[in-house]
Amino acid sequence: MTINQWKLRQLDVNNAFLNGHLDETVFIEQPPGFEEPKQPTHVCKLNRALYGLKQAPRASFQRLSTFLIVLGFQNSRADPSLFIYNHHGVLIYLHVYADDIVVTGNNEKFINMLTSRLHKEFKIKDLGLLNFFLGLEVTHTSSGLFLNQSKHAYDILSRAGLLDSKSVSTPLTSKDAFTTQGQPFHDPTLYRSLVGALQYLTITRLDLSYAVNQASQFLQQPTTTHFQLVKRIPRYVKGTLSQGLTFDRPPNTVLLGFSDADWARCLDTRRSTYGYCIYLGGNLVSWSAKKQPTVSHSSCESEYRAMANTAAEIIWLTNLLSELHALPQTRSTLLCDNKSALFLSQNPISHKRAKHINIDYHFVHELVTSGQLDTKFISTDQQVADIFTKSLPQPLFDKFRSMLRVGPPPSLH
Known part of the structure; x- marks a missing residue:
């Protein structure tokens, strides 16, 4: 549009x-x-x-x-x-x-x-x-759209009783971690209600994706520690209440994906957390922050599995754009900051040393070979998908949030 x-x-x-x-x-x-x-x-x-x-x-x-x-x-x-x-x-x-x-x-x-x-x-x-669709507030600008959920965010603060709380600069500190240890929380329904409301807020506030993903893994038996960590997320929202997602008229229609994984991030299961974000002509159109379903033997394996999930999303977007008669002329590019995973996607010989990786994930190599996908290396300090895999210090968090095009309304720039 x-x-x-x-x-x-x-x-x-x-x-x-x-x-x-x-x-x-x-x-x-x-x-x-x-x-x-x-x-x-x-x-x-x-x-x-x-x-x-x-x-x-x-x-x-x-x-x-x-x-x-x-x-x-x-x-x-x-x-x-x-x-x-x-x-x-x-x-x-x-x-x-x-x-x-x-x-x-x-x-x-x-x-x-x-x-x-x-x-x-x-x-x-x-x-x-x-101008208002399923809780999303739509602002039309001279160059595109601005989407936010400030009303829903305000309702979350009111429900949590945090309207008068002090705002914080990040959803989680770099030392915060969700584990199974701790005393059971006395009101699990309140915890689930708050996390569920925050999940819907991530439609336009994807800077919350990692923190909300971590909190969502303990809906069944939350602890008092979990609730204290979750209460920090609305406090961050309070300081960024008007922020949302910006879409401008792009200079091109190239599909560009960023893929990242944090090996063995979960302290209880040692499963890795992965994330991706995909841009169409500079506008963010798809993103995700999830925990991988199986334990990876190495960082290379976890990164490669993340690349496979990102590639699958890129293929789905390619099919959708084809139906919309808006398919880009250039092939899609997938950026990763792990050279071993990139080598695995480009070199079929190395697959002999990676037989333990499910064969379904090797379709990334087939996409590269057929010319449908191009994989390239990107330095970690430019890997914007890193914001979906771990809690970051404020300077890096602010940098990646800006790269995701999450910020205040255009009139406040």
Whole structure:
């Protein structure tokens, strides 16, 4: 969207789950106040969906998708909730989430016609320019978009009782570590509620990703130590309440991925933590911070597995961009700061010495050989994905946060 400077329109479907036609036979009891006195034991057969019915979301989406396909849209294979119209020079993207629809494209007249057709079929409400979507606040700038969740962040501070607390400069200190040791926390529900709210905040505040990922691993049996560490995260949020993610019109459309892993980071299981971030023309489009499912024998192995996960995400993005008719002409590049892992991805001979690595991960080498992916070395001080693998000192944390394009609104720059 920012590449072509298209406008984002938001539509709302009135009573969305009541629009679906049921393919299954479903009976309900007679509603209170509408009983048939002569036949009190009879039940009602549903022809259309109702709120609370488990089939309702699927039935509603099925009817909407069928209608869009009749209009000439194609359902994306990479993202089932995305529909694409590409005929006679008209290119339209339409994304559906429950009763919310976002549409953009290169032909405003066609979008107006589409909105009118949808309104006749589903009672659509045109909300105009996109400004608030699923808790995300959207600010339109002269060069692109700014996304933030300041209202949600404020609600977290209020829920945690930290509105008057002193702010801190980082989500975790470089010495903080989540372990299984400690006294059980007296209110696990409060811990889970707070961490869950923070998880949703990471949609635009990816600088919280590592800290929230660590806290999420102890939802079952949190300790008092865990809760004290988690309380630091909202205190960091308080000092950066207005910050969010910036998208500008890029100078190119190159896919560039950063991959990193911290070997044996978990003190209890010795599993590694890995992270990646992927840019499209300088705008961040995908990122992740996770703990690897198995123990790695070496830092090379953990880095190589991280590269494989990043490569899989790049391939998915490539397929999505191909469907959007926006595929970059140049091949994607994956940057890693481990020379051994890079050598493993480029040299098939070394695979004989790495048979213990699951064969599924060797597809990275196949991507490099086929020319679909280019792997290069990057120094650790420029490895922005490092922010997803460990807690960093403030200067380095601030540097990588800026590289992720997380910061205050454009008007405050």
